Amino acid sequence: MPRKQLKNLTEPMYYILLILKTPNHGYGIMQTVEEMTDGHVKIGAGTLYTLLSRFEKEGIIEALSEEDRKKNYVITKKGKALVEEEFQRLNRLVKDGQDILRGGQ
Amino acid sequence: MFGNNKGDKKRKKRVYWGYSLLDYKGMEAYFEKMAKEGWMLEKIGEVWATFYEATPQNLQFTIDVFEGSGIITPEETEEAKEYRELCEKNGWNFVTSIKELQIFYAPGEEELTPIQTDEELEENLIRNKLWKKDFGVKVMVLVITLGLVIFSRFRAPVHMDEYVGNMIYFVYPLMLIPALLSVIHSGLWIRKIKNHGIPDKEVESFFTGRRRQLMIGATATVICGVLIIGIVLDSLYNPHANILSVMFPPLLGITVGTILRYLIRLKGRKKDDGIIFVIVGFLIMFMILGGVNYFRNQQIEQRINERDRDQNIIEEIPEGLEAYSIGNLLFSTEEVTLKRRTFPMIGQSFAIPKYYTQQETWEVDNAEWGITIKTYETRNTGIAEIITEGYLDFQLGGIITYLGESWVEKADLKEAWNVESFYMTKSYPAILIQKEERVWVIQGSYKNTRENHMEEWESKYEELHEKLSETTMYEEGQEIREEIDELRKTGRREEMEKLEALNMDVLIEELLQ
Numbered sequence: 133m134p135r136k137q138l139k140n141l142t143e144p145m146y147y148i149l150l151i152l153k154t155p156n157h158g159y160g161i162m163q164t165v166e167e168m169t170d171g172h173v174k175i176g177a178g179t180l181y182t183l184l185s186r187f188e189k190e191g192i193i194e195a196l197s198e199e200d201r202k203k204n205y206v207i208t209k210k211g212k213a214l215v216e217e218e219f220q221r222l223n224r225l226v227k228d229g230q231d232i233l234r235g236g237q
Numbered sequence: 238m239f240g241n242n243k244g245d246k247k248r249k250k251r252v253y254w255g256y257s258l259l260d261y262k263g264m265e266a267y268f269e270k271m272a273k274e275g276w277m278l279e280k281i282g283e284v285w286a287t288f289y290e291a292t293p294q295n296l297q298f299t300i301d302v303f304e305g306s307g308i309i310t311p312e313e314t315e316e317a318k319e320y321r322e323l324c325e326k327n328g329w330n331f332v333t334s335i336k337e338l339q340i341f342y343a344p345g346e347e348e349l350t351p352i353q354t355d356e357e358l359e360e361n362l363i364r365n366k367l368w369k370k371d372f373g374v375k376v377m378v379l380v381i382t383l384g385l386v387i388f389s390r391f392r393a394p395v396h397m398d399e400y401v402g403n404m405i406y407f408v409y410p411l412m413l414i415p416a417l418l419s420v421i422h423s424g425l426w427i428r429k430i431k432n433h434g435i436p437d438k439e440v441e442s443f444f445t446g447r448r449r450q451l452m453i454g455a456t457a458t459v460i461c462g463v464l465i466i467g468i469v470l471d472s473l474y475n476p477h478a479n480i481l482s483v484m485f486p487p488l489l490g491i492t493v494g495t496i497l498r499y500l501i502r503l504k505g506r507k508k509d510d511g512i513i514f515v516i517v518g519f520l521i522m523f524m525i526l527g528g529v530n531y532f533r534n535q536q537i538e539q540r541i542n543e544r545d546r547d548q549n550i551i552e553e554i555p556e557g558l559e560a561y562s563i564g565n566l567l568f569s570t571e572e573v574t575l576k577r578r579t580f581p582m583i584g585q586s587f588a589i590p591k592y593y594t595q596q597e598t599w600e601v602d603n604a605e606w607g608i609t610i611k612t613y614e615t616r617n618t619g620i621a622e623i624i625t626e627g628y629l630d631f632q633l634g635g636i637i638t639y640l641g642e643s644w645v646e647k648a649d650l651k652e653a654w655n656v657e658s659f660y661m662t663k664s665y666p667a668i669l670i671q672k673e674e675r676v677w678v679i680q681g682s683y684k685n686t687r688e689n690h691m692e693e694w695e696s697k698y699e700e701l702h703e704k705l706s707e708t709t710m711y712e713e714g715q716e717i718r719e720e721i722d723e724l725r726k727t728g729r730r731e732e733m734e735k736l737e738a739l740n741m742d743v744l745i746e747e748l749l750q
Contacts, residue, residue, distance in 0.1 A: 142355065158323045176354035177324040178301045182362060183355075185304060203319060 141218050144175045148183060149215045152207040155196055158184065161205075187211070248290040254281055255447040255454065259371055259426050261300040261338055263446045266438045268342070272296040278342075281335040295345030299329060301352045302366050306337040311501050324352055337366050359435060364427065372423045379416040386410045397624055398613070399475050401467035403587045408463050415453040422449065475584035493522045548598075551578045557591075558583070563608045564599035566744045574600045582611070588620045589613050606681070610748070613676040618657070625658050625671045628678065644669060654745060670745065677748050698724055 141149070147165045156164065162180055165173055175183075184205060187193040192211035196204040207215070256264055268278050273295060276288035301324070305316040312334050321331045321339065328349040329341035343349055353359040389396055389405045396402030429436070497518045554560040558580070564573045577598035585591055591614040599606045615621045629644050644660040651659035658671040666681035701724065705717045 144355065158319070159326045162323075162327065174350040174354055176350050176352045177320070177327045177329065178304075178352035178362075179354045179358055181320045181323060182304045182358050 140221075141214070143173050144179065145183060146215070146218055147173055148175070148180070148187070149192065149207055149211055149218075152193055152205055152211070155204045155206040157202040157204050159202075249279070250276055250288045250290070251285045252288060253447075254284055254286045255450045257371070257422075257450050258336060258338060258367060259423065260446055260450075261302075261367075262436050262438055264338075264340075265298045265300055267446075268298040268340070269296055269345075269438075272298075272342070278332050278340065280333045281340075296342045297345050297347075298340065298342045299352055301339045301341065302337050302362050303334070303339045304362060304366065306334075306339075306366060312336075327352070356434060360430065363430065363435065368423070368427050372420070372427070375416070375419040375423050379413075379420050382409075382412050382416045386413065397588045397615070397620060397627070398582075398584055398586055398592050399467075400470035400586050401464060404463050404467040406588075408460055412457065412460050415456045418449075418453055470586075475586070489522060489525060493518050549577060551575060552580055555580060555583060555593075558593055558595075559612075560595055561610065561744070561747055563595070563597045563610065563744065564601070564606070566747055567606070567608065567739045567741070568599070568601050569740055572602060576600050576605065587616070589615045589624075609680045611678040611680075612748075615674045615676065618674050621671050621674050621676050622657070624676050625669065628669055629660065654749065656749070668741075668745075670748070672749055679744070 144165070147168065148161055151161050151164050151168075158177075158180060161184075162175055162177070165175055184193070188195060188205070191208055192214060193205045194208050196206055198204070256267075271278065271288055272291070273293055275291060275293040277291040279287045279289050281287075303317060303320060305314065305320070306312070317334070317339075324339075324341055325331060328343050328347060329352060330343060332340045332342055334340065341352065353362075385405070386409060389402075389409065396406045497514055500514050560580075562575075564575055575597065577596075579596045580593055581596060582592070582594040584593070592612060594609060594611045596607070596609045599608070613621065613624055615624065644662055647659045647661055650661075651657075654670070654672075656670055656672040658669065660669040661667065668677075668679040670677045670679075698721070701717055701721050705714060705721070708714050708717065
């Protein structure tokens with residue numbers, strides 16, 4: 133995708149990368165995301181396909197050997213750093229929210 | 238499920254397709270309507286879509302643009318299969334694909350996750366995979382059309398004497414209308430998406446559906462049909478017209494294109510197969526083109542040689558032509574003999590109901606004179622003017638351009654003869670006259686004269702050339718070149734003097750009658 137380098141991750145992107153800490157394939161990712169989020173985050177098959185091929189191109193995930201014609205993906209070092217960064221960012225957001233909305237409790 | 242019916246002997250229906258790929262939201266609504274009426278989509282071809290009979294059912298269709306698709310990518314790659322499987326697991330049943338578009342359906346009442354859930358990604362996908370190519374192709378067609386229209390103006394004399402040429406000159410510019418409309422449509426389409434996002438399923442209207450495509454397509458088809466009629470008329474009435482060269486490139490292009498598309502669609506499995514097919518296809522096309530070109534040139538050469546060998550052919554004057562006894566008119570002496578007479582070009586077109594070339598060789602006082610008169614009897618003064626201007630702009634059988642000649646208007650002669658145009662070339666002997674709806678081009682041929690009268694001139698010419706080939710000094714070479722040039726001019730001047738001694742007045746008077 134000729135979109136600029138990823139900055140903030142969208143929810144689906146974040147979940148995909150989280151899940152790929154252990155190797156998984158397309159449909160597996162889709163199911164896991166739905167289970168994890170109680171169906172709050174839904175990823176369409178086309179969108180997932182686009183994201184996976186984009187992540188792969190950018191070296192954030194990599195494809196493992198295929199089993200039963202199913203391509204398995206796993207997160208790379210670069211990907212892990214990216215999720216970690218996003219995790220910290222989200223944490224900061226939550227902390228700031230807590231400070232102001234809940235008076236630091 | 239519908240998919241199971243495919244093998245059965247079900248009733249089928251072919252429907253004129255005619256959607257632009259950009260209309261895919263309109264297609265969704267159309268497939269749903271058809272399913273409700275009991276017709277399920279089976280496949281889509283270039284012109285037709287096939288539906289088979291099924292129980293009327295409420296279905297939802299969704300069309301997605303596939304990330305890994307492209308015009309030279311096979312439709313059945315492993316990647317595509319993987320993607321479709323993913324969609325099927327989500328409840329979307331794959332029906333068929335057409336180029337970038339992937340068509341899925343699901344029962345109407347089911348609430349499924351859409352195939353695309355990220356609008357930004359989807360917009361990018363549509364813009365890059367679908368629209369860019371569409372817009373690019375349409376702009377290219379517009380530019381080529383415009384180029385051809387402009388080019389055809391410059392070749393007016395050539396175009397006017399053949400039916401195909403007439404069509405190209407008068408009818409082909411209309412092609413700019415559909416070409417321009419296509420570009421505008423594509424531009425407005427992406428602007429709408431940019432401003433309002435991707436639309437929901439669209440009910441077919443003039444701007445979203447097949448009626449617009451039909452209008453654009455019909456205009457183009459009518460114009461192509463008219464060109465084909467021109468080709469047929471030319472083959473009947475203008476035997477010298479180079480029809481093969483008009484027809485061959487498009488025919489070859491269409492054939493090779495169709496075969497390639499077929500191979501890519503059906504045989505290709507891996508992503509790179511398409512590129513290999515394209516390369517092989519181009520190689521074959523160039524080889525065929527080269528071969529045919531070589532063969533044709535051989536044929537033409539042979540024909541010219543045959544005619545040239547027969548130095549004493551005297552053709553009968555074809556019926557309905559006003560031929561002139563050129564020699565008797567041009568030479569005052571009684572001692573003239575007609576050695577050769579041919580009519581190499583006789584034909585007709587809409588713009589010029591009659592045109593012909595008369596070529597004669599006369600023997601006069603042991604010298605040979607060649608004269609060619611090309612006569613155009615056009616439909617009206619306007620067309621005669623187009624032809625005259627075409628000659629002034631462009632060419633005179635190639636030789637004038639080769640000699641670096643140009644036409645000079647002879648205002649006094651124009652007035653004296655009471656004609657619309659009177660031009661002569663500076664040193665090479667040629668005259669162009671237009672009176673009302675008729676145009677004449679008179680050329681003198683002096684090859685034979687040179688042989689008989691100018692041995693001295695020729696030996697000097699050869700001597701200079703030899704000298705030129707021996708010298709290595711630039712300046713000396715330049716001097717010799719100038720000398721040759723001067724000699725050539727003198728030679729031509731001598732020829733001109735001889736021409737001026739002829740009774741050109743008598744000939745022109747005869748022509749103008």
